[in-house]
Amino acid sequence: MVSTVRAVSESVQASFLGDGEVVLSGVSGIRNAKSGDLVFVEDEKSLAPALASDAAAVIAGAFAAVTSPAKPLIIATQPRLAFARAAKFLSPGRDHRPGVHPTAVVHPSARLSPGVAIEACVVIGEGVVIGPGTWIGSGTAIADGVSIGRDCRVHANVTIYSGAQIGDRVVVHAGAVLASDGFGYVQDKTTGRREQFPQIGRLEIGDDVEIGANSTIDRGALEVTSIGRGVKIDNLVHIGHNCQIGEDVVIAAQTGLSGSIVIEKNVVLGGQVGIGEHARIEEGVMLGGQGGVLPNKVLRGQGVAFWGTPAQPVREYLKQLAVLTRLAKRKGKVVL
Amino acid sequence: MVSTVRAVSESVQASFLGDGEVVLSGVSGIRNAKSGDLVFVEDEKSLAPALASDAAAVIAGAFAAVTSPAKPLIIATQPRLAFARAAKFLSPGRDHRPGVHPTAVVHPSARLSPGVAIEACVVIGEGVVIGPGTWIGSGTAIADGVSIGRDCRVHANVTIYSGAQIGDRVVVHAGAVLASDGFGYVQDKTTGRREQFPQIGRLEIGDDVEIGANSTIDRGALEVTSIGRGVKIDNLVHIGHNCQIGEDVVIAAQTGLSGSIVIEKNVVLGGQVGIGEHARIEEGVMLGGQGGVLPNKVLRGQGVAFWGTPAQPVREYLKQLAVLTRLAKRKGKVVL
């Protein structure tokens, strides 16, 4: 979409300096900016290269407002945030034409709201409910009874089992599997063989959640797995049955949560973290990449960073690594 | 399905106390039990809450048989197992109507047994054989020559390459990929470039195996990858070419096995375990989450727990962690 510095400024509730009629057609990084592009800077030292680039205009913080700009400047309290919003304003995403592709297979009892777009080869089961403006990518399979809110984007080749209830503005990336059976068995003591423990609970996903490509989230065994509003989940993440993930939690790629874990709000989990069953990660904890938490453990401390397996406050863990390095560096044989 | 305390007791070969005609319509956890639900308890202290819940009846062990029950009690030697079986008796799973959906693409040479249900947009190749009662979920692709046994459930968007032979009552969750090419290359010493080593072997999966969502199992290079009867594999697990997995092995989520590994029967692997090529994990070993085993290593010991990377008997590993913690806690500079 083509717009102007003035219109973009208004859309992100910022002021601007310079010519408001300069045309903007997209966003880019400073290095690959082309004519018509909007770029952003967060500090003084990036401002000069931004102004020297081929970009049409620059979003910057108040620090830039004193200069006499070579290009129009959009002045925002949070330049990165304003840039993200400007990008969405300029490129609101592919316009998915509402309607059901003729190759899609939609059960007659499914209730599709106005503005829903169902791509080719999608399969939608009995009693499914889909809110207005939601887009379902090709090849996705949605089982009986699933409900999906409004303005969601469910990409291609996703599978959603029965028992999932999904909020508004949720994004599910390709290949993700939602509400699959949890991993729970009962071993028969006489034969040693395992039989499945019932995996018949539900999965509830709040508004504004994003779920990465090929991630898997199991439904509850008897109760519910819940993912709070605003949770962001990267690719190839696993979340087991009965987990409770609080609001605004961030989970990086390939992290795995076994069953019945509580992650309180605003927790940040790095990549490849592993957490044992029934553990509890309290509000605001940060856990570094590859960290491991044993079953039933509790990590606590607003803003406290943990690392290692078993996870410890990062300062203590670094001390241990340092001691070990020093010990191993002693010349000759270590005699203790 | 609606049944009675008497009928459920008989179906799980247990006795009951109290009114056998009480109606049961499902199972649940104690906390969310509704009228008509069956719950279970494994110890005395859970019995009172179970009896106080809205559940219609309770499965319990012999310890409960002396009480004069406020609700009907089903008395079982293994209450959890009886509960799992009662759940299956009461909810035998969605009844998949036999037949081939008109949008499925089935090669004319494929042999589908009576009672097979093929959902929408499934693609079935030349010479595929599918046993009676097996259900294939929508969007699943089954390549030429694959054979699948009876009463299997292959969920949506699964891909099965040529060379797979699957037993009876196998469950494959959505997005899993079976019999894909192994990761083997030959580097040309003159150019430094890699060419694929032949990946033309087979994948054999025994009866009663369960494979989690988005897991991947490669076929053998020249020979066979085999998964023994009763093996349970969680989500996002990787099993490389030529691995031999014994009966009743349990593999938790995100664990990865590189090539030519032997896992003997009854081994339990925690989540995010990594095992190097040609390693051997002997019968009954348990390996804790995130544990790592180097190539060619052997872990042995019925019921022995290992942990850490490289994996060690857990007692020794915990001693090491304790020593390190103590060293790092010494005040001031550590002088050794």
Added chain:
Amino acid sequence: MVSTVRAVSESVQASFLGDGEVVLSGVSGIRNAKSGDLVFVEDEKSLAPALASDAAAVIAGAFAAVTSPAKPLIIATQPRLAFARAAKFLSPGRDHRPGVHPTAVVHPSARLSPGVAIEACVVIGEGVVIGPGTWIGSGTAIADGVSIGRDCRVHANVTIYSGAQIGDRVVVHAGAVLASDGFGYVQDKTTGRREQFPQIGRLEIGDDVEIGANSTIDRGALEVTSIGRGVKIDNLVHIGHNCQIGEDVVIAAQTGLSGSIVIEKNVVLGGQVGIGEHARIEEGVMLGGQGGVLPNKVLRGQGVAFWGTPAQPVREYLKQLAVLTRLAKRKGKVVL
């Protein structure tokens, strides 16, 4: 395909000893060789079992040329490489019949070259370009504007988002997701909520790349994610936005790269490796399984092996493990 010792020798540019008219119909391992099979040996001690097997002929190195062979011998400088090439010569892979399956949904603006084979239920978007001889497996979804080179094999149920440009002879295994949105958000300081940073860059994949089943590669945020010629990626690997992977890099299963990482050419990453954002792994480094690299770190050294988290040269890391083991083995309480 049925051929002869003479023809196979010529195809792999090797000489042979013995009867060149012996018929060859496939390749196998020595243990399961059947009549008509070609096997290979790389050392003297494997030669006798190979000659004693049911194989029709043996590929070997110059060391075997002095013997008076019981079977025809193909003598190659690199026997394993010659074997890989002979396998391809004898079994050039399933012949995918060119054409578009009637259930595929191909946008009228897509340009399919001669010899392209599009399987059932494939969905191809606007402006997609596919080179000659490329095969697209069933259920795969290719979004608007994607370009794919010649002689590629894209297996079933793959998803390729807009913004991907794929070279020649690339193999993409089932369930892989290419050019998905990167994991980048901006947190609004006033509300604490996260909004997506623009993920509108591209993904460029060079010639002769292989991508494993269920792996995920994100496109650039504003710029490009690039995968160099000849890179081999195993199953369930994650590559974040803006990563630059050099030529001939090998990445084993379940390894994860967060954003903006540079991996120079000829690097080998073991399985379950995790690398933090903006790290740089220089040419020829090897990083052992489960190794971890912190954000912004640089690993360097042609042929140097690293291991552990944080990754260190393997000799130093092993010394540390040894010291720790010794400390923990001291009898009684450790007094320091």
